[in-house]
Amino acid sequence: MFKRSFRSQDRVEKSAKLAKKSNTARDPQKISKLQQSLEDTLPVKKNLNSPIVTLTVGREGRLFAAHEEVLCQSPFFQQACRDQYLEPQSKRISLPDQEPEVFSAVLEYLYKGDYYPRLLHNKHRNSWELEGASRSPDPSNDNTAGARGAVEATMYVPSVGQHLLRDTVVYCAADKFGLEELKRLSLRKQGLQSGIDVGTILRSAQYAYDNTPDTDSRLRAHYLALIIRCRKTFKRSGTMQAEMERGGKLFFDLFVAMCNHLDDVVELSNARTPKTV
Known part of the structure; x- marks a missing residue:
């Protein structure tokens, strides 16, 4: 069930976002500029004739624009387009609980099939890597899991006031929007x-x-597998101790996963050891 590795893009410039100003969402001139900006920055010119949808994202109401046809790849937006719109020429969706940076990645994926940093195939190594990845391990830091330099690994999430792994936040947004x-x-x-x-x-x-x-059964299992595999690092961590004392469902699942892992090890050991009478 668990992945054994913590290893598991043209960037959409946020050209369709604007800082919140008074009456921004209602200003036809600003909406028109958003639409033109969207057309100018498409990575591949497509024959998209569907209406432009304006989206206000986050607490500050940052503006994005996207073709309805593109948005409707998501069941969430397909439902929104079907249920919420009244005026064909003023299609709008409000997403106050979404992070603009994350939504930008989602929108980039809907247009390009990937988001920055892109997933690239290294032909020489016959392996996959992230665009711009650098191998810059810090062997002196025992409080880290893994050894390769991260590429924009984290982002600040205002709703929780912390830096989190960017791909985790994107995964959760994808789950909300039904993008498997x-x-x-x-x-x-x-x-x-x-x-x-x-x-x-x-x-x-x-x-x-x-x-x-x-x-x-994927993202949660991914974290459980990571903690088990890097248990020597985590068991020395004061942060891990504090979080475990605070408790939560994560740590019960971790206990179950550790038990399953131990059972697997014992079973494998018994299979290799001749039985004696």
Whole structure:
């Protein structure tokens, strides 16, 4: 069930976002500029004739614009387009609980099939890596899991007031919007990150538990497997001790996962050891 590794893009410039100003969402001239900006920055010119949808995202109401046809790849937005719109020429969706930076990644994925940093295939190594990845381990830091330099691994999430793993937040947004392939992509990208400190991993794991259903069997399992595999690092961590004392569903699941792991080890050991009478 658990992945054995914590290894699991043209960037959408936030050209369709504006700082919140008075009456911004109602200003036809600003909306028109958003639409033109969107057309100018498309990575591949497509024959998209569907209406432009304006989205206000986050607490500050940052503006984005997207083609309805593109948005409707998501069941969430397909439902929104069907149920919420009254005026064909003024399609708007409000997403006050979403982080603009994360929504930018989601929108980039909907247009391009990936988000920055892109997942690239290294032909020489015959392996996958993140765009711009650098191998810069810090062997003196025992409070990190992994050894390769992270590429924009974290982002500040205002709603929780902490830096979290970016791909975890993208995964949770993808789950909300019903984008299964984006969930797989973000999980794979997160698996390629390393050198992440224990505190960031634990905060991100808690965020994952708070923002995914109990039926989620991928992102949650990913964190449990990581903690088990890097247990020598985590058991020395004061942050880990403090979080465990605070408790939560994450740590019961971790206990169950550790028991399962131990059972597997014992079973394997018994299979290799001749039985004696």
